[in-house]
Every structure is written in structure tokens, then in C-alpha cells.
Amino acid sequence: MSKKEIALTPKQIVKELDKYIIGQSSAKKNVAIALRNRWRRMNTKSELKEEIMPNNILMIGSTGVGKTEIARRLAKLADAPFVKVEASKFTEVGYVGRDVESMVRDLVEQAIHMVKVQKKEEVREKAEGIVEEIILDALIPPIKKTPARTGFQSASETNSFENETAPKTDEELNEKTRERFREKIRNGELDDRKIDIDIKAPSNPGIGMIGGGMIDESSMINLQDMLSGMMPKKSKKRKVTIADAKKILLDEEASKLIDFEEVKEEAVQKTENTGIIFIDEIDKIAASSNKQGADVSREGVQRDLLPIVEGSSVTTKHGVVNTDHILFISAGAFHVSKPSDLIPELQGRFPIRVELDNLTESDFLKILLEPKNALTKQYEALFDAEEVTLEFTEEALKQIANIAFEVNAEVENIGARRLHTVMSKLLNDFLYEVPDEIGPNAKLIITDDMVSEKLAGLVKNKDLSRYIL
Known part of the structure; x- marks a missing residue:
């Protein structure tokens, strides 16, 4: 638990x-x-x-x-x-x-x-380290270290070893370059650069009928899994940005680190x-x-x-x-x-x-105001994405609740879902006009008069089939 x-x-x-x-x-x-x-x-x-x-x-x-x-x-x-x-x-x-x-x-x-x-979250840190190495290898392939030389060293070699700031070999130069790029990868400076990565695509054999008849769902699943496990996993090369490579490889490497038997x-x-x-x-x-x-x-x-x-x-x-x-x-x-x-x-x-009780008019008003995911807050977030401020007056919200309640009573009671119909009818014209006619930094205030105008006839018209969700 x-x-x-x-x-x-x-x-x-x-x-x-x-x-x-x-x-x-x-x-x-x-x-x-x-x-x-x-x-x-x-x-x-x-x-x-x-x-x-x-x-x-x-x-x-x-x-x-x-x-x-x-x-x-x-x-x-x-x-x-x-x-x-x-x-x-x-x-x-x-x-x-x-x-x-x-x-x-x-x-x-x-x-x-x-x-x-x-489980993937538990091994995330380790998987990120592995992914970092894979991306680094694609950008700056490592150089294999050569065997260390022994015996007599010339004076020039001795002097070069005394200069600790300069790379002594190609391997060390390669390692220093890799470290610089490692920092850039961590900081996201190279996220837009494209690299080639290998992605393993599991085989998915399609099975429809066996022996001329359909098999049950459980047997089908087990048979497909068995054949999928027997088939060799194909690997394909893809050219993606480093930002995308991080996401793709992280999921793949994290999957390798977890014990699937323990997961099951x-x-x-x-x-x-x-x-x-x-x-x-x-x-x-x-x-x-x-x-x-x-x-x-x-x-x-x-x-x-x-x-x-x-x-x-x-x-x-x-x-x-x-x-x-x-x-x-x-x-x-x-x-x-x-x-x-x-x-x-x-x-x-x-x-x-x-x-469960049928919703009253006051319930509709509370639904518009109180829940964390209230419909009014959702529409405010949609307009905010266009940098437009949306506000509702108290009277407007009461009017919306009243109309939703009346339409449910007159036509068919579909509960709180009716608010989606009403709010869509009310705000669709504004959503259409943003951002072409209603630009950024604009402020929309929905008043009760505006609600009455936009939703006029909604309750009176008995044939509301086009508005019903």
C-alpha cells in the first residue's frame, strides 16, 4: 500500500x-x-x-x-x-x-x-549517466589508450611532463575535450545539435487465426509474447536532436536496469x-x-x-x-x-x-468556482497561453449556472457535462478571434449581459441536438 x-x-x-x-x-x-x-x-x-x-x-x-x-x-x-x-x-x-x-x-x-x-525513477540517476556517455561517444568518440612507455626518456619528454597544464597524449586531449562537451550536454547547450543513435525496436508478430479458428484473447497475448521473445530484436539508426535523444535513450536504458520479473x-x-x-x-x-x-x-x-x-x-x-x-x-x-x-x-x-443527487443550480455555480480543475480555470489557462486575461463577473457565473440548469431541465439531464456545452457556446467566438483580432495583453471580462446575449434562445429552443454533447 x-x-x-x-x-x-x-x-x-x-x-x-x-x-x-x-x-x-x-x-x-x-x-x-x-x-x-x-x-x-x-x-x-x-x-x-x-x-x-x-x-x-x-x-x-x-x-x-x-x-x-x-x-x-x-x-x-x-x-x-x-x-x-x-x-x-x-x-x-x-x-x-x-x-x-x-x-x-x-x-x-x-x-x-x-x-x-x-522503478525507472529509482534508477534514473544511473540511467542518466549511461545516456550521457552514449551521447558523448556519438559526439566525441573515445580514443583507446596506448600502452605506457617505459625505459629512458629524453630531456624534451621530461620537460613536457613537467608542464601539467598541457595534455600529454592524444588520449588526454580527447578526454579533456570530452569533459568540456560533458558539461555542455548537462547544461543543455547542445540540445539542438543532431546526432545518430541506435534504437532497438522490438518485433511485433501479428497473429490472427490459428487452425482456421479464432483463439481466445489470453492465448493470443501469450503466443504473441512468446514469438516476440524468440524473434531477434531489430535495431535502427535515427538522427535526432540531443534533447530528444536524452528522452529516448533514458527510457531504454532505465528499462535495462530494472528487473522485469520483480516488476511483474x-x-x-x-x-x-x-x-x-x-x-x-x-x-x-x-x-x-x-x-x-x-x-x-x-x-x-x-x-x-x-x-x-x-x-x-x-x-x-x-x-x-x-x-x-x-x-x-x-x-x-x-x-x-x-x-x-x-x-x-x-x-x-x-x-x-x-x-447520488441530481445537481442543483447552486451546485452548478460551485462547480464553476470551487474545484481545482474548474471549467472557468481551464478556460482562463487557455486564454493565458495567448497572453490574454479572462475574467468572469459573479453575476455572469450565476447566469451560466442558471442556463445550464434550465437546459438540463428542459431537454435532457446530462449533469455537469452541460456546463461544457454552455461554456463552449459562450466563449467559442472569442477563442476564434484570438490572437488575430484580440491580441496579447488584452483583457476579456465576461459579464451577465454578455452571457445573456451569447446564449439567447438556448433555453427556449427545444431542438438543441447540435449543442448536446
Whole structure:
């Protein structure tokens, strides 16, 4: 478990989530408890450690109220591998779709990436030294040292050795030149100079069908990896700037320094103990009471998901992963169906049910003002890149929140995503005019009158298909 996660109590987790998500205190409280319970299980001295199962969560709420964002921010907070999947992508055997086990494989790949990044950071300093030597060799190739001479030395040779400031041999002159260039490389003075470097490109054999039939995803991955390992790695020469060479070679050399077997072992443990899988649109696979046609297929998807959520062993190319302690968070709007339409076994695997509230007009205003990544701050950053200052008056923000709320009520409730539609409609003309007509050092102040003018008719017009994201 990460140190960051260990340090956070449930209240602190909620406080961190509050920085990005407005409202939904019940959902935040439940995910905070679920996250802290993982640390509690890992640190318990009880013999029941392996018996303590995570309380999976079912989030019920309209689109755009923060379901996905809560799960994503929670994973980032915990430094945990995270995968979002849509339940409708999975189908039972006989229908076109993805194998349900693929979400666990995707989670392992996320964990592998996270562990590799961590390991590469640990060996970064050593890798930078190796890269420096490679670039230096390309600029100033080293001269092999000649054997030292012994025996009688002439007077002129003796005098030259007394002059310690001058290079004694070609090798020493070469070394002094290399040291000067080493300093220039470190200071970035040569970043624009181009050099030739060798880059190893791994072979990637393409396999489609074997024996006239398609093979399953797991076997395909393993077979491709095996053949890729057997094929000789090709090396190609590229002419790149020293700045680019530093990035390319650093990644390559750092990869050579880390033990990939250790990475795989840590990644599997990280997946099993801290992994989070977010299953979205679970309401789309809820079957109605009249089980005919498509409903049979939906129930089949649920039965395929059941063993993964219950806890089973999944074979991946990095090893066998046990899903017993992976935290599953599912979400759905449940406008047409209801949670009780899910098969009882699957319902039982999501004991914590949280209903997320629809966003009010005041929530929209808070979303525009409070989060660290508020939409207003994002647009201010975009204009700042053109050296243009963007400001919103308080009344303008209230007007934007009011229009977003009304459009959701009149047309279709897409939650906070409606603000993207409204803000885009409001600011697109200005974004188009910068920098041609609105030059650097200009100041744009968005007033309530300007909002009313730009968004006139947006609420009245019932046919808003071109504005809906």
C-alpha cells in the first residue's frame, strides 16, 4: 500500500475528494471507508485477514453527477491501478463482445505501468549517466589508450611532463575535450545539435487465426509474447536532436536496469491488494422480469461478471491474479431498469448502495468556482497561453449556472457535462478571434449581459441536438 494512502483517514480522503467533486457526500463517505478498510485489512494481525472481503459499491445516479470522477479520483488518491469498463461491452459466449476477464488483464497492465514508472525513477540517476556517455561517444568518440612507455626518456619528454597544464597524449586531449562537451550536454547547450543513435525496436508478430479458428484473447497475448521473445530484436539508426535523444535513450536504458520479473511480481500484488475496477452502465445489462430475447443476453453478461466479482483466479500474461480483494465499483442511471432487476447473486456482491443527487443550480455555480480543475480555470489557462486575461463577473457565473440548469431541465439531464456545452457556446467566438483580432495583453471580462446575449434562445429552443454533447 502506498504511503499516501496509509496517511489518509476517511475524513481526509473525503476532504481531498471535495477539491474536485461538488456535493455527493454520501458517495464520498462510502468510498473513503472502503479505501481505508483496505489498509485496515492489510495491517490487521487477525487470522481473518484473508477472509475480510471488500464491500463493493453500487452507485445510482443520472449521468454527469460525478460517479466516474469519484472512482477515478479515489484511485489516484490511493495510487492504485484503476480500470473503467462499460458493462455493455461484455457479452456471453455466442455474441460479439469482449471477454469479461479482459478487465482484470487491463488492470494488471495498469499496475505494470505504474510499477515500471516507479522503478525507472529509482534508477534514473544511473540511467542518466549511461545516456550521457552514449551521447558523448556519438559526439566525441573515445580514443583507446596506448600502452605506457617505459625505459629512458629524453630531456624534451621530461620537460613536457613537467608542464601539467598541457595534455600529454592524444588520449588526454580527447578526454579533456570530452569533459568540456560533458558539461555542455548537462547544461543543455547542445540540445539542438543532431546526432545518430541506435534504437532497438522490438518485433511485433501479428497473429490472427490459428487452425482456421479464432483463439481466445489470453492465448493470443501469450503466443504473441512468446514469438516476440524468440524473434531477434531489430535495431535502427535515427538522427535526432540531443534533447530528444536524452528522452529516448533514458527510457531504454532505465528499462535495462530494472528487473522485469520483480516488476511483474509487485504489479500482481498491487493489482490484488489495491486494484479498483469501475463497471459503468451496469443498468444496461439489468434484465426485466419478462426474460426474452435481448434480456437473456443481458442476464448472461451478469453471470459472466459474477465469478470475477465474487473472487476467482484470472490468468494473465504476467501471472495468475486473484480477484478476491479487488474493489469493484459499479454505476448506472437506472432510469428504465432498477437495481432489483440484476440477478440476486450479483446484487449480493454490491452490498453498499449509494444514490447520488441530481445537481442543483447552486451546485452548478460551485462547480464553476470551487474545484481545482474548474471549467472557468481551464478556460482562463487557455486564454493565458495567448497572453490574454479572462475574467468572469459573479453575476455572469450565476447566469451560466442558471442556463445550464434550465437546459438540463428542459431537454435532457446530462449533469455537469452541460456546463461544457454552455461554456463552449459562450466563449467559442472569442477563442476564434484570438490572437488575430484580440491580441496579447488584452483583457476579456465576461459579464451577465454578455452571457445573456451569447446564449439567447438556448433555453427556449427545444431542438438543441447540435449543442448536446
